[in-house]
Amino acid sequence: MSYGYSGNILHVNLSTGKTWVEHPKEDFYRTYWGGRALALYYMLNRMKPHTDPLSPDNLLIFAPGVLTGTPAPAMPRYTVCAKSPLTGAQGEAEAGGWWGPELKKAGFDAIIIKGSSSTPVYLYIKDGKIEIKEATHIWGKNTGTTQKIIREELADDKIRIAQIGPAGENLVRFANIVNELEHFNGRNGLGAVMGSKKLKAIAVRGTKPIELYNKERISQIAKEITKRVMKNSLSRGLRELGTPGVVRGFYEAGCLPSYNWTTGYFKEGENLTAETYNQTILKGTKGCYACPIRCKRVVEIDESDLKVDPSYGGPEYETIVSLGSLCGISDLKYIAKANELCNKYTMDTISTGMVIAFAMQCYEEKLLSKDDTGGIELTFGNKEALLVIIEKIAYREGLGDLLSQGSYLAAQKIGKGAEKFIHQVKRQEIPMHDPRLKTGVGLQYALSDYGADHMKAAHDPFFKDQDSVGIKGMKGLGILEPVSPTDIGEKKVALFKLLDIYWTVFDILGVCDFGYVPRSVGTMNELLNIICAATGWKTTWFELMKLGERSINMARVFNYREGFTSEDDTLPEVFYHNFKGGPLDGQGAINKEDFQKALKLRYQMMGWNPDTGIPTSVKLLELGLDWLIDEVK
Ligand code: SF4
Numbered sequence: 001m002s003y004g005y006s007g008n009i010l011h012v013n014l015s016t017g018k019t020w021v022e023h024p025k026e027d028f029y030r031t032y033w034g035g036r037a038l039a040l041y042y043m044l045n046r047m048k049p050h051t052d053p054l055s056p057d058n059l060l061i062f063a064p065g066v067l068t069g070t071p072a073p074a075m076p077r078y079t080v081c082a083k084s085p086l087t088g089a090q091g092e093a094e095a096g097g098w099w100g101p102e103l104k105k106a107g108f109d110a111i112i113i114k115g116s117s118s119t120p121v122y123l124y125i126k127d128g129k130i131e132i133k134e135a136t137h138i139w140g141k142n143t144g145t146t147q148k149i150i151r152e153e154l155a156d157d158k159i160r161i162a163q164i165g166p167a168g169e170n171l172v173r174f175a176n177i178v179n180e181l182e183h184f185n186g187r188n189g190l191g192a193v194m195g196s197k198k199l200k201a202i203a204v205r206g207t208k209p210i211e212l213y214n215k216e217r218i219s220q221i222a223k224e225i226t227k228r229v230m231k232n233s234l235s236r237g238l239r240e241l242g243t244p245g246v247v248r249g250f251y252e253a254g255c256l257p258s259y260n261w262t263t264g265y266f267k268e269g270e271n272l273t274a275e276t277y278n279q280t281i282l283k284g285t286k287g288c289y290a291c292p293i294r295c296k297r298v299v300e301i302d303e304s305d306l307k308v309d310p311s312y313g314g315p316e317y318e319t320i321v322s323l324g325s326l327c328g329i330s331d332l333k334y335i336a337k338a339n340e341l342c343n344k345y346t347m348d349t350i351s352t353g354m355v356i357a358f359a360m361q362c363y364e365e366k367l368l369s370k371d372d373t374g375g376i377e378l379t380f381g382n383k384e385a386l387l388v389i390i391e392k393i394a395y396r397e398g399l400g401d402l403l404s405q406g407s408y409l410a411a412q413k414i415g416k417g418a419e420k421f422i423h424q425v426k427r428q429e430i431p432m433h434d435p436r437l438k439t440g441v442g443l444q445y446a447l448s449d450y451g452a453d454h455m456k457a458a459h460d461p462f463f464k465d466q467d468s469v470g471i472k473g474m475k476g477l478g479i480l481e482p483v484s485p486t487d488i489g490e491k492k493v494a495l496f497k498l499l500d501i502y503w504t505v506f507d508i509l510g511v512c513d514f515g516y517v518p519r520s521v522g523t524m525n526e527l528l529n530i531i532c533a534a535t536g537w538k539t540t541w542f543e544l545m546k547l548g549e550r551s552i553n554m555a556r557v558f559n560y561r562e563g564f565t566s567e568d569d570t571l572p573e574v575f576y577h578n579f580k581g582g583p584l585d586g587q588g589a590i591n592k593e594d595f596q597k598a599l600k601l602r603y604q605m606m607g608w609n610p611d612t613g614i615p616t617s618v619k620l621l622e623l624g625l626d627w628l629i630d631e632v633k
Pocket residue numbers: 074075076096097286287288289291292293294295296512513514515
């Protein structure tokens with residue numbers, strides 16, 4: 001077996017209680033490597049089309065990458081994949097933290113879970129041994145309590161636990177999975193898939209080192225990168241301000257998503273900035289496994305009427321906006337409390353904020369009444385109502401039951417034109433980045449296989465001029481020329497084809513986007529050297545980019561099999577209109593025709609049919625995916 005892998009893939013059937021270990025050959029690993037690519041291989045081979053996402057036949061796959069758990073900076077990540085109950089498409093979410101490295105040290109490259117238990121269970125994996133344990137006593141408990149009980153009963157406080165809270169158990173369509181209470185496989189409702197299998201948690205302990213080809217070389221590169229963390233403005237910014245660091249720029253420019261995307265102007269935006277955050281609620285910073293950047297926030301509030309437990313971390317940029325300005329709320333303490341509740345119950349904060357903002361607009365426009373809300377005055381800015389509705393969604397009570405289905409299905413049920421207040425792609429609520437000022441992000445929203453996502457590619461401003469870090473640091477991919485963030489022409493399409501594939505490679509390898517160029521301190525050469533030193537494979541960026549492309553094509557075929565077409569590659573209507581209010585009032589609309597042209601061009605650049613967006617047989621052949629050709633005929 002090649003270095004970086006144990007050569008063991010664990011299969012678990014929760015219907016029968018059987019477990020077995022598969023030992024794929026090196027060629028398999030060199031073709032699919034890990035993460036999303038490995039998961040998609042099993043989803044396409046072992047799952048029938050049109051499987052109900054909440055049925056026992058859905059596969060739930062946990063897959064670290066070959067670099068996950070190496071001593072290099074920012075390599076803690078693992079992917080969870082399944083068919084998504086939110087989108088009905090290929091579902092995927094990556095998380096950092098500590099669980100992925102621990103799984104590797106416990107001797108597994110991935111876990112493939114099928115079936116469904118009749119009673120609640122959790123998996124306990126220790127150094128290659130697997131037990132399915134009874135979990136009735138922890139079913140219904142929040143994440144903090146569950147972690148404490150499992151660690152106590154296994155008498156090991158170093159056990160790493162990936163788990164679901166009540167929202168996952170109650171099949172909320174945007175429930176997520178958490179490890180260490182604060183690192184999330186956030187999007188696509190994969191926590192609901194775990195809940196449908198009655199799987200409360202996967203507790204992992206590994207004490208064996210991961211075999212690496214040249215560990216000393218990796219440690220040497222790690223030291224070099226670590227020395228530069230506080231000298232590099234991007235990584236230093238992440239340490240000092242975290243992801244909330246971008247709030248100020250968006251607020252001052254007038255593109256901070258507010259009041260359910262009716263405006264980008266939020267006059268109380270100063271209250272949400274990272275500077276205010278640091279002065280008022282920040283208790284400290286934290287990092288993931290072996291990461292010197294330490295961008296994660298820790299918040300503590302201990303007031304007589306409001307308490308926030310620091311074990312649940314602190315809100316990131318997306319959360320501050322989705323549970324803040326998007327709902328017309330400017331009180332960071334309430335946003336931190338809302339974040340803690342979502343973390344305890346395991347709900348994706350982007351979708352949670354989006355469904356609540358949608359409901360607030362419906363209430364203000366009189367599509368929902370007090371009878372519908374259970375007497376709650378669900379107006380924008382009502383911070384007490386925000387906390388109450390989060391609880392109701394997690395437990396699917398009253399209006400919370402409707403909202404737990406996601407904004408697309410909720411709008412269909414409400415009717416009366418409510419559809420015009422939702423903003424989604426492939427039924428997944430959009431993140432808190434406005435494509436009118438970053439058209440490449442818009443292309444990624446439209447094309448993402450798992451619904452709108454802001455982590456599908458680095459954002460446009462990193463490539464805006466000759467001095468930009470993307471232009472300076474990514475010449476190795478042939479990225480030489482800057483492109484304006486608002487341009488939607490051919491150069492933008494070509495640039496984002498490369499950026500999409502590049503970050504897809506990160507997802508496959510287990511690398512955090514915040515560790516390497518263009519978003520941070522590590523260079524492309526350092527990353528390549530780490531990959532070679534971990535695996536012993538003399539790989540190149542050419543092979544890696546083909547790997548990324550392979551997984552993108554696999555996801556595209558999976559979705560085609562599920563009935564998705566080019567009609568699903570859309571951008572929410574709001575972005576074809578100018579901003580309203582604030583410094584950008586009357587400007588910014590994306591030209592719909594230009595955007596459509598850009599999409600078609602991207603299909604062609606990817607080697608897909610220009611009209612349907614389906615991968616051609618030739619492209620599949622080129623990528624070694626000839627076994628998928630029959631699927632696209
Ligand atoms: S940069 Fe931040 S999110 Fe990424 S691995 Fe490091 S601490 Fe975790």
